[in-house]
Amino acid sequence: MIAKEEPSGSGKQASSNHLNTLNLMPAVKELHRLNSQDLCRLLKDAGNFSIHYRTGKGVLLEIDMDKLARSLPLHLTTTLIYSSRDEVVFRYVLCGIRLLHSLCDLSPRLPKFDQIFLHDVKVVEQMIDLVFYMLIILSTYRQEDNAFKFKLLSHSALVACSLHLLTGFISPQFQDIANVLLAHPKVDLFMDVAFGSVRVVVRCLEITLIACYKDFSMESNLLSEQVVYFLCQQCEASLQFIQSLCQQKLFKERLLNNKVFQTRLL
Structure with missing residues (x-):
């Protein structure tokens, strides 16, 4: 993900960041603040299951929610394995787990999440x-x-x-x-x-x-x-x-x- 921040007070439009390389940290740090209803509204307005979310710093993120949902469990486990496990890491993992809660809550309303979290054997194993x-x-x-x-x-x-x-x-x-x-x-x-x-x-x-x-x-x-x-x-x-x-x-x-x-x- 490549981010570009809008200058303070600038009227220029921020560049969008596409989740091609699946750098999950910016998405986790921003989206964990949203509940399932907020995420559902963003997804209903999105095409091809990608959402656009502007951060408080003026960065416009384009996030592939399908890739995010499928990759987040393994990403959090890997973070725990290869990190120092200090307060910062635990706080980040907590944000990620809360985001997973919100995504799971969307399963009854969005068939794609139902397919990912309930029927994708690989993802279910990674969640466990x-x-x-x-x-x-x-x-x-x-x-x-x-x-x-x-x-x-x-x-x-x-x-x-x-x-x-x-x-x-x-x-x-x-x-x-x-x-x-x-x-x-x-x-x-x-x-x-x-x-x-x-x-x-x-x-x-x-x-x-x-x-x-x-x-x-x-x-x-x-x-x-x-x-x-x-x-x-x-x-x-x-x-x-x-x-x-x-x-x-x-x-x-x-x-x-x-x-x-x-x-x-x-």
Whole structure:
């Protein structure tokens, strides 16, 4: 993608950028701000499934949404594998996962996305790999007794968004999700890292609540409340997902027979 920025105050039209080389980062950084309804409106006005989107800096992006949807899961996984996994990277991956949520939401309204996310075996496998790999990383996250760090917020959001991504491209029904996971050769690994990552989220919330209890200063009270509220939301979303999975009989039986999981509980 080649971008040209309009000079400030200039009436000249910005050059468009075509997603020929599939440089996804500009598209992810811009489109994650849009919900599925906004994206749907852009696509209805677009020809050949390419949208034109002008950034706040005056850059006009031409984005092939078919290529974006098919390439984004592998792109995010590759970013995680070959990056330093710092806060900037996690923030970017979170933007990408949120964009995937919006694209999956479009599936019932746009047959092309339905074909990509529900029926393209390669893309579905890459989506599952993304969720699994993300949870592996998040489950090994080392908590620090320092509250109000952005990484606590990004970690909690990534866990919830990664888990709930399964409802987007598999099914909103947890029985269907359980069946797909049970058929996966690494289902026991999923159980281990899913519970491990949620356990870390609970610990992040605990660290923040302890810090709030120790600091009652009026100056930081509003910020503290906002952080705690956000962490509670993400923690609840993750726990509800795990609970819904465990209510599926076959999944619960497999979980109880998971020796690695049993060892971690001891």
